[in-house]
Amino acid sequence: MLTYYLKIAFAGFRRNMALSLLTVLTVAIGIGGAMSTFTIYHVMSGDPIPGKSGKLFVPQFDSIGPQAREKTDEPPDLLSYRDVLALMRAPAGEQHAAMYPTRMTVTPPNPSLSQLAVSARATQPAFFRMFDTPFQSGAPWSDAEEAARARVVVLSARTAERLFSNQDAVGKTVTLNGQDYRVAGVLKPWNPTPRFYDLSGDALAQSEGVYLPFATAIDRQMDSNGHTECDVAPAPGAGWQGMLNSNCVWLQYWVQLPDAAAVTRYNAFLSQYATEQQRSGRFSWLPMTRLRDVRQWMRYKQVIPNELRVVVLLGFGFLLVCMVNAVGLMLARLNGRTADLGVRRALGATKGDILIQCVIEAAFVGLLGGLAGLSLTVAGAAAERAIVAQSLARITHIDNMLVLITLTLAVASTICAGLYPAWRASRTPPAMQLRAR
Amino acid sequence: MNVWPILSALRRNPMGAILIVLQIALTVAIVCNALFIVQQQTRLISRPSGVDEASLFSFYNLWGSNTTDYKSRVQVDLSALRALPDVEDAIATTGLPLRGGGYHYPVAISPVQTKDNPEASVYLTDQHGLNALGLQLAAGRWFHSDEIHDMDSDHDNPESAPMAVLTDALAQRLFPQGNALGKAIYLGKSPATVVGIVKRMQAARISTSSQTAEYAVLVPFLWEAPASLYVVRAKPGRRDAAIQAAQLALSQISRSRSIANVQGFDETRSEAYRPYRATAIILACVGLLLISVTGLGIVGLTSYWVSQRKRQIGIRRALGARRIDILHYFHTENLLVVGCGAIIGVILANLANTMIVEHFEMDRLPQIYIVAGAVIVLGLGQLSVLWPAWRAARISPAVATQAN
Known part of the structure; x- marks a missing residue:
């Protein structure tokens, strides 16, 4: 079933390439912006002596x-x-x-x-x-x-x-x-x-x-x-x-x-x-x-300076704006696909099926956006290394944990952004779509 | 132009408008807070230090073997440095503006210390200090050579200074009536007479408050210790040559020393302010990206609207609306929606700022930044709608007659 959904997601992505790519780009920019500010915070908030810091x-x-x-x-x-x-x-x-x-x-x-x-x-x-x-x-x-x-x-x-x-x-x-x-x-x-x-x-x-x-x-x-x-x-x-x-x-x-x-x-x-x-x-x-x-x-001792906290906060505000943007783009994208959603409904897919399908499509877009965002984060972190203090530049790096956080954040936030468009799409009445064509 | 048809059209399909309002509101909130922080950091970075920045350089000198006679060693070093053709003057001390180090004392005007005495950097200097640092004497005089006392790590106590030179900022803070000269200040129990006032010299530690940034006291001591900071002022334009010559001269005097962290003052300055500059650059980039993403978002959503309402626009055109009417329609609609977002954004910006002030000990955002942010997004909205509106205006009245 999942492979079928993925196949549809892929087909849907190709169907409206420009809009899909724009959505991926928006997600990527948001993730890249937020995570570039987060990388520094991530190292500085780490446990310097795991297992013993409480002793x-x-x-x-x-x-x-x-x-x-x-x-x-x-x-x-x-x-x-x-x-x-x-x-x-x-x-x-x-x-x-x-x-x-x-x-x-x-x-x-x-x-x-x-x-x-x-x-x-x-x-x-x-x-x-x-x-x-x-x-x-x-x-x-x-x-x-x-x-x-x-x-x-x-x-x-x-x-x-x-x-x-x-x-x-x-x-x-x-x-x-x-x-x-x-x-x-x-x-x-x-x-x-x-x-x-x-x-x-x-x-x-x-x-x-x-x-x-x-x-x-x-x-x-x-x-x-x-x-x-x-x-x-x-x-x-x-x-x-x-x-x-x-x-x-x-x-x-x-x-x-x-x-x-x-x-x-x-x-x-x-x-x-x-x-x-x-x-x-x-x-x-x-x-x-x-x-x-x-x-x-x-x-x-305020190891993490207040300025850095504010920067991270604003970075995530930036992600939020990008996600609002993505909601609009996804609405537009699904609107162009009411016809085939209507056909699926007419062929017996329930509202729930359509909802799941749209959410999986959002997750797919989120994953692509996350991967692109990861490369933006790497680029952003490299640019940051050039301007932050040397001691900070030395330790700023992208570790596995950070990659995981980036991808999870991308998929999760894109799914959130995709919920409303998916809900709207799931309410596509079957008959009307068949009549229109 | 009548706004009612616009409002009723928005009411029929509110989601796109809501998204734009939301996006605009968040953008205003973030951009004006970010802009304000950028401005604050920039102001901080550009403060003058008071010393002759173009010609100054400094380095740490560490003696290797256990010698006791640091006094004569330091004196030999200093006279050798001062004799170099490229060098204007030099001193041995413990701290320098923006480079850190040195002493920090609460400064009082009576022997009884209270909690709200301003804290100041205390710099050690001999009679050459004024010239070696390139300070400007605003009033009074500098120390004479017979007033310089010895200080080493065992007699490490600048409180005992009988006299002092203050920065103008500190003098004004301690003596608001403005007659600091001849008065006594207290670093500890004993008084120090204020003999001079320098126009400006920053504290060794960076202070984010512009008020306390220039609280500094200079006291007449020659620092003689295993580790000291040598501050050298080169002749104008000869700094790089002087850096080379100074190191060579010192290593010829004695090899049982190490010279560490040679820095021109420009490097000291850029190192000290690096985190502040980084914050400013990162926030400026985030702000710019945000504005472009929001702009593109408006372009995207409006284009989508236009394509959705192609038929209605065609009908309006067929019923006699001119192109300029269609243009007006979209621009007014955008103004309404973005204006709504901007108003919510102003409220959000204030809320966000209240939170930032409360939790992160930062300054309050002046309303002018919020107004600026709102005006920027209104302009951005009009700019972003140009192209979609133009496309809408190009829709032919014939569309009305086509079936879907």
């Missing part, structure tokens, strides 16, 4: 007070060093990693090459376990090495390739900031999009080139090149120790909590800690804490 949490704690806070009713995004030390003593069983971004200079093994700057992240070994970073070779440094402030590093695939070409870098030595570090592991290319673990700058920034132990970086007094916020800046001359003792926030901190019970426990621990700190006279404002998982964190 990784950012604890927030207000150590800088209402004067220095960026938002009146939210604690700062980052933590101070002393609070990180305190949070690390949380009830056992949870994994946690403190971290901050810094920059290092690399002296290449080949002395004729000039020094290069790499972005680095000072963090703890749990970083690699919590975020499931894939290793090409080697492994993270051990907890013992972390505690001993060992000079070990994990390199990104790109940095390893730049420094050691195709050789295995594990066990080799790299000179960072003028000191020798042993390479403990090399990552496979790893770029979670958005870069959920550090959303303070460009959410689409690439992952760092070098990872080194947190304790080592603190010990070597490496500055953060991220944000720092203070209520009262450390006195001039207080130096590094002054910074560590201050309430200034500059560290990111992530914990992994396996289930809801653990989340409740951790929340209780967090607010208890905040209350204790206030009671001890460290600050006078009301204690304020938050605990957000990856998804909530991305929403809170």
